[in-house]
Amino acid sequence: MSDKGTRPAWLSRLASWDAAVIVITVVVLVIASGTVENFGTSRNFTFLLLDLLPIALVALPMTFVIVTGEIDLSVASTLGLTSAVMGDLWDKGMTIESIMPLCVVLGAVLGALNGFFVTVLKLPSLAVTIGTLALYRGLAFVVLGDNAVADFPRAYTTWVTGTIGGGPIPNLLIPLVVLALVFGLVLHATPVGRAVFAAGAGEQAARFAGIRVGRLKFWLYVVSGAVAGLAGVLWTLRYSSARADNGSGLELAVVAAVLLGGVSIFGGKGTLPGVLAGVVLLGTLQNALRLQDVSNEALNIVTGALLIISVLLPNIVTRTRAHLGRRATT
Numbered sequence: 001m002s003d004k005g006t007r008p009a010w011l012s013r014l015a016s017w018d019a020a021v022i023v024i025t026v027v028v029l030v031i032a033s034g035t036v037e038n039f040g041t042s043r044n045f046t047f048l049l050l051d052l053l054p055i056a057l058v059a060l061p062m063t064f065v066i067v068t069g070e071i072d073l074s075v076a077s078t079l080g081l082t083s084a085v086m087g088d089l090w091d092k093g094m095t096i097e098s099i100m101p102l103c104v105v106l107g108a109v110l111g112a113l114n115g116f117f118v119t120v121l122k123l124p125s126l127a128v129t130i131g132t133l134a135l136y137r138g139l140a141f142v143v144l145g146d147n148a149v150a151d152f153p154r155a156y157t158t159w160v161t162g163t164i165g166g167g168p169i170p171n172l173l174i175p176l177v178v179l180a181l182v183f184g185l186v187l188h189a190t191p192v193g194r195a196v197f198a199a200g201a202g203e204q205a206a207r208f209a210g211i212r213v214g215r216l217k218f219w220l221y222v223v224s225g226a227v228a229g230l231a232g233v234l235w236t237l238r239y240s241s242a243r244a245d246n247g248s249g250l251e252l253a254v255v256a257a258v259l260l261g262g263v264s265i266f267g268g269k270g271t272l273p274g275v276l277a278g279v280v281l282l283g284t285l286q287n288a289l290r291l292q293d294v295s296n297e298a299l300n301i302v303t304g305a306l307l308i309i310s311v312l313l314p315n316i317v318t319r320t321r322a323h324l325g326r327r328a329t330t
Helices: 009-014 017-035 042-067 075-091 096-120 125-144 154-161 173-189 191-201 203-208 213-239 250-260 272-291 296-329
Strands: none
Touching: 017 272, 042 075, 042 173, 042 191, 042 213, 042 250, 042 272, 075 096, 075 125, 075 213, 075 250, 096 125, 096 213, 154 213, 173 191, 173 272, 191 203, 191 213, 203 213, 250 272, 250 296, 272 296
């Protein structure tokens, strides 16, 4: 089979953006291992994976949301608010086994509020989630103020920070891999995934095809909020500290990783393997720079630059191909 009549499908796949990101990620890992002191140690590998996990976790549903042509910038504030509520409830004596599912449900409710504004009131998702970004973070400070709550059960904090068999692989990688497989199968091998791509490629055409676009997007926001709530629980247990500012700025890293992995900001295109490669590439660069004592401000500059590049470069490539195609036919 061929793509566009002349190019083999496997060659088109190798030349795709997400495949290029996977190759670049491997190259960066090899270069960092050989040039950055302590990067290649098993201890740093564990820290690198633990730092990647919240970004990867939140990026899974964010991929779906962006493929439909929408965005959710409130995920980090949802994480912070669930962390603050978790600390407040723990401080008041509730059991951790009751608090954790409540926090996930709280995240789902916060996501449903985003979904209501976007799909029922038809407001732009960018404006809505910028608003709830500020609203949820503000509520987090109302709940917990500048205080920090610690002393969570040692059995949970130890498992979250622990590794499989004492090696470099964190225990948390197990549920992440399971969730990534589930999200990947749903996106790439089910009618729901096809509906997500159809909604992003053309909302009106998707409606004519019988897809209930509004309901689909609403539930994607619910899932996005629930996963952000779960990330808030894991974040709190990892650092054994519930704080209102937990996860601040995480939304920038998540969106940058998703777009870097080849998901179009305009919707309709993207793959989950590409997104996971984008997460690893972004995390590797940040980890290598931290080992070189680069400041957090400089890391934000790098993340912002990657975000701009991942939006600009695919557009430049598409326009260049279109231009060359027109020249070839004249």
